[in-house]
Each structure stands twice: as structure tokens, then as C-alpha cells.
Amino acid sequence: MRDVHALEPTRSRLGLREVGVSGVRKPLSVRRPGGAVTLHAEFSVHVDLPASRKGSDLSRNAEILAEIVDATALRPVASLEEACRAIARELLLRHSYAHRTRVDARADHFLPRGVTPGRRSFEDFLLLADARAQREEDGSLSAESYSVGAEALGMTACPCAMETARARLEEEFPLLKDPSLASLPIVSHNQRNRTTLLFGFTEPAEVEAEEIVAAIEEAQSSPTYAILKRGDEAGVVLAAHRNPKFVEDVLRDLLTSVPRKFPSLPDSTIVRASTRSEESIHKYDVTASHEASFRELRRGLGT
Amino acid sequence: MRDVHALEPTRSRLGLREVGVSGVRKPLSVRRPGGAVTLHAEFSVHVDLPASRKGSDLSRNAEILAEIVDATALRPVASLEEACRAIARELLLRHSYAHRTRVDARADHFLPRGVTPGRRSFEDFLLLADARAQREEDGSLSAESYSVGAEALGMTACPCAMETARARLEEEFPLLKDPSLASLPIVSHNQRNRTTLLFGFTEPAEVEAEEIVAAIEEAQSSPTYAILKRGDEAGVVLAAHRNPKFVEDVLRDLLTSVPRKFPSLPDSTIVRASTRSEESIHKYDVTASHEASFRELRRGLGT
Amino acid sequence: MRDVHALEPTRSRLGLREVGVSGVRKPLSVRRPGGAVTLHAEFSVHVDLPASRKGSDLSRNAEILAEIVDATALRPVASLEEACRAIARELLLRHSYAHRTRVDARADHFLPRGVTPGRRSFEDFLLLADARAQREEDGSLSAESYSVGAEALGMTACPCAMETARARLEEEFPLLKDPSLASLPIVSHNQRNRTTLLFGFTEPAEVEAEEIVAAIEEAQSSPTYAILKRGDEAGVVLAAHRNPKFVEDVLRDLLTSVPRKFPSLPDSTIVRASTRSEESIHKYDVTASHEASFRELRRGLGT
Amino acid sequence: MRDVHALEPTRSRLGLREVGVSGVRKPLSVRRPGGAVTLHAEFSVHVDLPASRKGSDLSRNAEILAEIVDATALRPVASLEEACRAIARELLLRHSYAHRTRVDARADHFLPRGVTPGRRSFEDFLLLADARAQREEDGSLSAESYSVGAEALGMTACPCAMETARARLEEEFPLLKDPSLASLPIVSHNQRNRTTLLFGFTEPAEVEAEEIVAAIEEAQSSPTYAILKRGDEAGVVLAAHRNPKFVEDVLRDLLTSVPRKFPSLPDSTIVRASTRSEESIHKYDVTASHEASFRELRRGLGT
Structure with a gap:
């Protein structure tokens, strides 16, 4: 039986950047301080395709995902990004014709949150990871990143409307x-x-997803909570209004906080951050995004 | 060539409630006071299937949609619901074996909105319509509904957090x-x-989609706007905080307003309303829904 | 501090059918034969609101979810539906003014699937459950359901196009x-x-989600698989084309199979089934749905 | 009243790449050969923000969209991309502190399709456009792109499963x-x-969206149609199976066809293409993507 994928392309010879599978959903067990936790992860995995080959062997992608991810049920992996890195390396090994690979993953994650310990409950966050690998001229794998x-979801209060509202209210209520x-x-x-925060590495680095979530929550006007009794609601509302922020403020405060919060990360670390405000006074959203290296952020430049 | 759909079912004899096509997207021209407007509508159309027949003739559903909806490019129809009613009747005519039909439609609609005439721009709303028809024993079509x-999107401010925030602030700022x-x-x-508002009729009635949108906007703490210059933002914020509402308030105020706003609708009109608050202090939404007849709402009962 | 929710409504007196929270995402540990499994579940929980009360105490909904669902991390629950039933009862207990409650849940679930044991990997399915409870005149909880x-996703091949294709091909290839x-x-x-299959009960009954998934997969032309090597693909394709099915066939075969597959379920069990074919030859979907009691299905009537 | 946006940032000085509004939906009238057509478009518009300024004047974004897009109701614009280019230029004019701008748009579009003229009906496609502009050192606008x-949706049939199925069938049916x-x-x-196809330009060029859609449809195994009577279905099925394609084939055939189909486009044109197969035998999708210049494609290289 001929291997149709391995044939030469008949109609058009053209190398392709990426061919792969997308939307593969899997349970992934990761080691956490208190024991293994099962993430529900969704993977997309791709390799390039040389001009000389008709098709990519996509069943290998599914096999690699099954082997590496399903195996974590018995032997949990260190993290979502470790799983991505292992998948990226294995893709290059088994797609011998490929030079580059890209693995993307996202996973639901639940962390305990509460205004007081008694109000704590599990709330949902999204973890993100990706990995790329490249085969060198000499056949070795390298240039991994x-x-x-x-x-994380949180809350912002607008500083501008607050100031113009005060001006209007002072006219109506002089005592103000x-x-x-x-x-x-x-x-x-x-x-x-x-708000989303991503760290990109070209060499192995240690960073905990929980600390990334915490950095985001600290940059918003206030975190939000599942359980808020009446008095708690006022506390969150007051905290947010005492810390009013544009999306620009959220992004700047987040970006300038990361060198302090993640001091061990190398200068080469690329930080990508984006934020979306689901405006209460508009039907559309307000967004901001930026990308900078730790080197730039440490120098306080960032553009 | 055999008509496979018209064969008797081989494996299992069972009449089915609904068989149809879903997600058919079409431009639909409707007559408006200022001239024809093109809605982008999505239709789902279904008929029942008797136990004696293997399959429903689904190509007829697509043909009817093409004939009735595409024809509005030249001859605009009165409204989305008129299109649904025409489709429902035609489905029963061409599916001679069917007894019941259901047509559902939703369409984007744009209406001018602004805090002042100079700030007016088109904002997006969703129109909803459905139609059902039934074939009587004697073959006549009837029991249409x-x-x-x-x-419509709008804004709510919470009355409870406002009151508990005042109590907290009065302690800190006695002058308050x-x-x-x-x-x-x-x-x-x-x-x-x-918030969504739907009127269900069993006899022809006149109601304008624009008035339904306006009734919803009036029941929220404030409408929202695409263009808000700095002073305008404060105006919307102050209006919403002077009109704080739970989802319960939005729903009750909406439901109790409709007999007054739509005085000509018959007592038999069924009102279905639902509202969703995309909470700023929670990661989840708060919702409420109700259904009542105009007769109940006019009597002030509603349960 | 006043409890604003417990005040009498100021503007409009109207009891509301449902007020609640929606989209609350939580990890839920359920007992399975091989040990506890963590589902990632999304809950919506509602109670009715009497005309005499301004607002529903929604923080109780969040608290109940936290108590019952978060507790499963230590003590897994029997199933998603058991969690729903416990939540429904607790909602009525803590919302003393409410008469009815509804809890809806959906959860990702992973089951091992493969054309051979060596090709087995985890694939994703969706679990669904809901529970309702009602308070009787005498204050007792009852009328639980x-x-x-x-x-489950699977594959269908169309029997009609197959027959007309054969007719066309026989003209071109007489040897056929x-x-x-x-x-x-x-x-x-x-x-x-x-395809979705739901069983509705008014009295406790035993049914395994895995068996519901298996019943659906058996009613489609073929299940689908994550890992298919070249020969396997042909096997799935041939199996599907030897078992061609309209959506009507999928639904009828599923509905008529359940009395045999779930013999212990009572006659009062309500079966709701729906199926959607993401047509390869159309841009829209084809759907079918039905609802019948086990009594009707056992009698072979079903309409 | 202070302009809060124009203040210097208090907490962190950092220029940001993009600040803007997202998800602004508008009707856009475009000139077509047969007369004006109303697209329903969704826009995202962004500018950069210098380190010296606290906030971006986002109400200007909404005003520009209202002025340029709403005005097309009376004076239709040439195309979606022309609207994007006009918006991009105006953004730089009114955000005097900004150096770069990006406008993204997508819009529903309906085109008549049918296997025969008598079967023709409107089917839905998606139009995509974006525009970028940059302010030079001397203040002039330039570097527009x-x-x-x-x-477009279409259909693919897999060449590999077809070949392995033939091998299996020849064993069972030797006459084959x-x-x-x-x-x-x-x-x-x-x-x-x-499948998506985009052309990127750094100088004005003429390309019709309808021809882009047609190029995509020609690269798939077969287009799909809303109205297919029984015989038509067989025709589409046979056409697709006589033209089996991997996603790799779709992408290559599309990319190699564009120099021939769009001969007047300059060598500097960047072609971005991606394709997604919603696999019938898998629960996940198979995807491929590539990017190349017309120069590369004309030389037949492409990597």
C-alpha cells in the first residue's frame, strides 16, 4: 500500500510553513505543591512541510499527544509548558522531514480565591503555553523557545469618568x-x-502560573470573587474606585511590575501582555497590548 | 431513481418532532419608514416527520428560504416575523406529510443612538422572531403563532452595593x-x-422592533452609547447610579411597562423576558427570566 | 445595614420565575470505578422570586456551589447529576422565600477510545445534567426531578447521495x-x-454517563477516533459507508435502542435526543430532535 | 476640567504598542457593479501611545468610525479595505501623539451560488481587511499598508483514505x-x-473580494451549495471524490494559482493563506497555513 503522504506533490511544489492538528482536547496531570492536579488542556501541534512531500504524517501528531499527555495520568508532568516542550521535541523526531515545529496549549485552571479565608472558593483562570523547536543543519534539535x-478576569474602574463625575457633582453638591x-x-x-500575561523564553526558566495570575490581579483595579456577602461587595467596589485604572494603566502597571515580581528571569525574556475592558458604558470593548523584553523593562524603556 | 427519503424507515418506526436545517444565513430586505433596510438574518426551519417516512425533504427547506428571503432583495418584506410566517406556511405546503412547522430567526439590526443628536451613530441590536404553523385534520393550515x-445591551448599577458602600463611607467621611x-x-x-424581550402572538398583531428595543433600554439603569466625549461619560455614569437596578428590577420594570407601552396588543399576548448582568465584581453572570401573558400583566399579577 | 434584597419591590410587584447565577465554573471530583476523576463543570443555578421581595440572595448560590462542589476535592460525589440534586435541595433550604429551583450543569469528560487497544487515547465528550426541586404547601421539599x-461527536454518511451516486456511476461504469x-x-x-441524549427522571434511577455515550456512538454511522493510522482510516470510512444514516436514522436508531440498552429505567423516564450534522456539502447544518417517554418507546409509538 | 488622558502617567512610564476599541459593529455600504450593498462589518481600531501620555483619546476612535462608516449609508465606499485605509489615516490625524495605527475589519458578504442558474441562492462568505499607517519623522503620513x-467554506475529500479504502475493497471485490x-x-x-486567503499590499492595488472567494472555491475539492436536489448531491459528491485533496493540496493549489488568477498584482504582494478541515473521522481539526510573496510564488519557490 502506497504512503500517499510521502509521495511527491503532483500539482504544485511549495514548502508549507505549518501543517498540523488543532483543537485536540486532553486531560493533563501536572505536579503541584499539594499533589497532582488535572488540567483540561487543548492542544494545536504543527510542523512545516518540505516542497518534496505531498502530505504531513498527521497521525503521528495524534500519537505523540496521546503518548505524552495521556501518560501524565500515571506520571504527572511538571507543567503545561513542559508538556508543550516535550511534544515539540518529539514532533521533530518523528517528522524526519520537518525543520520547525510549534505547539500551542491552553488549559482551564482553578485557584482558591476569597476576600477572607472563610469566603474562599475555587475560581477559574486560563493557562497558556507554547513551544517551538527547530532542527539545525547538522540534524541536531536546537533553537528551542x-x-x-x-x-485572569478582574475589574477596572475608569479614572476619567470619575474625575468628570466629581466636577459635575461638586456643582450640584457644593459640600463635596x-x-x-x-x-x-x-x-x-x-x-x-x-488580562493576559505571557513570558517567552529561549532558555529554560522557572516561573509559576500562580504567580503570573497574581501579577495580573494586582495590576487590575481589583480582583473579583465568586463569594461576596453584602459587606464584601462594598469592600471590592471601594477598593476598585480607590484604584481607578484605564486599560493603559493596567498594562503599564503590569509590565513595570514584572521585573520586580520575577527577579530571576533573564534579560532575554520577552513579555507579551494584553488587556480587554468589557466596557459597561459602551457595547464594544477597549483593548491594549504591548510586547517588551525584560532588558527593556529593567531599563525602564519598554518601547 | 428511488426517492430514498420517501421510503419507509427500515430499522425503526418512530415519528420525529422536528427535522430541519439550521444556521442558514441570508440577507433580508425589510421595509422601514425611511426605505428598505437589509438585515443579515440566520434561519432555522423545521417540520415534523411521520413514522411512515424515512427522511424529510430538506432541499425544500433550502429552496423555500431562497425563494422567500432572496426575493426580498427586489420586494422587501414588512418585517423579520413576516418572513418567518411566510416560510412556516410554505413549509407545510411543500412538506405534505408534515403536521407542524417551526421557523426561528435572528438578525443584526442597527439603530441610531447618541446622548445628543450630534453624537448619534449606528449601534447594533439583535432582532428575534419565530413562527409556527400546524395542519388541521381537514388539511387546512391553522393554529399559527x-x-x-x-x-439590547445597556448598563446596570447595583443598588445593594451602593447602599452598603454608603454605610462604609459614612463611617470614614462623617460629613457624608x-x-x-x-x-x-x-x-x-x-x-x-x-436583556431580551419577546412577544408571542396567536393572531396577527402590530409591533415595531424599534419600540421593543426602546422598552428594554428604558428598563436598564442606562442605555450605553458608542460615542461618549468626556462630559458625556459622567452623564451616563450619573444617570445609571441615580437609577440603580438589580436584574430583578430590570425584569420587573420591563414587564410592568409593556402594557402601557404596547396598549394595542391583545390580552393573549405572551411576554417572555430575560436579562443577564455580566457582573463586574464576579467572573460569572447573574440572570433572571420570566414569562407572563398581557392579561396577567394588566391585572398586575404575573405569576 | 438594611438588607436591600429583602425589601419590598418599590416600582413593580411581580413574582419572577427564575433569578440566579450562570457560568460558574468549578472542578468537580466524581467517583468512577478506577478512582476519582475531576470534571471541569459549569453550573447555572436559579430560584424563583416572590412578588413580595426585591431581590434574590445570590451570594447564597455562590456559597452553596462552593460548599458542595469544592468539597468534592476531598470527598468525590457519585456523579454530576448527584451534585446537581444536592445543590437544588440546598438552594430551596437557604432561599426560604423560594418555591422552585433549577440547576443546570455541563462538564467535559474524557474517555479512552481507539480502533484497537494499541490505538487507544483519551477523547472528549460532554456530560449534561440538571435538577429541579419544588417546595410543597406544607413546606416539605418534593417533586424533585x-x-x-x-x-458525543461521531460521523454520518448520507444514504441518499450514496444511492444517487451509484445510479450515476452505473451509467459511467456499467461493470458496477x-x-x-x-x-x-x-x-x-x-x-x-x-448527538445529545438525555434521560429525565422523577424518581432516583441509575444510569452511567459512559453508557449514554456508548449508545450515541452506536447510533451514528461510525464513531470517530483521535489516532487513525492509514489502514485504520479506511476501516472507519468503510464502516460508515456500510452504515449510511440520515439524521433521522441516527435519532430513530438511538431512541429505539434505549429501552433495550437501559432495561432497568422506569416507564416514566423521559428521553430527549437531538442530533446535528455539520454537512460537508452545505454551509449550514441539518438537525433533528425528539422527546418521548420510555413507556412510549417500549410500546414502539413515540409520537 | 482636566483631560485625564493627556496627563503624564503617574505610576509607570512606558510607551504602549496598541490601545484601541474592539468589536465595533456597523453597517457599511459598498459600491458593487449592480448597485450598493450593505455589509455588516466589525471593526477594531488602535493607535500606539507614547510614554509621556496617560491615556489614548478613545472617543475619537468611535467618532471616526461613526463619521466614515455611517456616512457610507449616503455615499457608499469602494470596498471594505478602502474604509479601513480611510479610518487608519484619520486615526493618525486626530491622535496627534500617535505614530502608528492599525485597523482590522471583517464583514459578512453574500454571493449568489448554485449548481445551475435555477438553483442559485445567496450564500454567506466572510470578507477580511486591515490597514496600517505610520507617521514619519517629518510628520507626514506614510508607510501605509x-x-x-x-x-469561504467548501468541501474536501481525503486522497489517502481513498487509496487505502480501494486496496481494502479490491481484496473484498476482486472485480474492482x-x-x-x-x-x-x-x-x-x-x-x-x-479556507482564508489574504493579499497584503504596500501600494494601492486592485483586487475584487469576489475573485478571492472564487480562487478559494476552486482550490477546494468542491464548493458547497445551499440548494441541492437529489441528483445535484451526487454531482457534488462525485466532483469532490474526483478531486481529492489534503489540506496541504488545498493550500498549495491555492497559492500556486494566485499569480495566474491575479496577474496584475505586484511582486511585493504578500499572500497569507490558511485552511482548516473539520475532519469527519476525527473530533479535532486539521489545519495548514503559509505566507509568501508574489515574487516567491512567481518564481515557484514559496519557502
């Missing part, structure tokens, strides 16, 4: 100008904020 | 208890609200 | 009419099929 | 080896294919 990141009310939190629009 | 509705500040709008959480 | 179900080729599988369109 | 593209049956189309898996 990978990313690890997370997305009393110095004792100078720091009174004033109404503004506030909304769900969705 | 249909619905018309809309979904001054009677002149009694009506000062106080910080709360506010967010995107998505 | 719940559902359990699943959704040779009796020895009478059972040769002929080309048709085939596609992803997505 | 833009893209135009489309996405008769030379007269050598070109008999053999069963395979076939499925919905979703």
Missing part, C-alpha cells in the same frame, strides 16, 4: 468640595477586565 | 451624613446588561 | 452493475455528527 | 481491479473545509 502565561471629602471615592463606570 | 422580539448629600450618587459596581 | 445525559459489486460501498457525503 | 481577503473501473471514485472521508 517556549512561552508560559495566564489570563469640603477638604474632608477630597478622597471620597466618586462614581465611575467599572467593568470586567480580561 | 409567532413571536417578535429584540435584545449631611442632609444636603442625601441624594449624592454613591459608588457601586456597574456592568454590561443584556 | 433531574436529568442526566451526554453529547455486476452482482458481485452489489454491496460495494459507494461514495457519499459524510461529516461530523453531534 | 493594507490587506484584503476572504474566507478490472481496468474499466480504474477511475471509479472510491469512498473516503470528506468534510467541511474553511
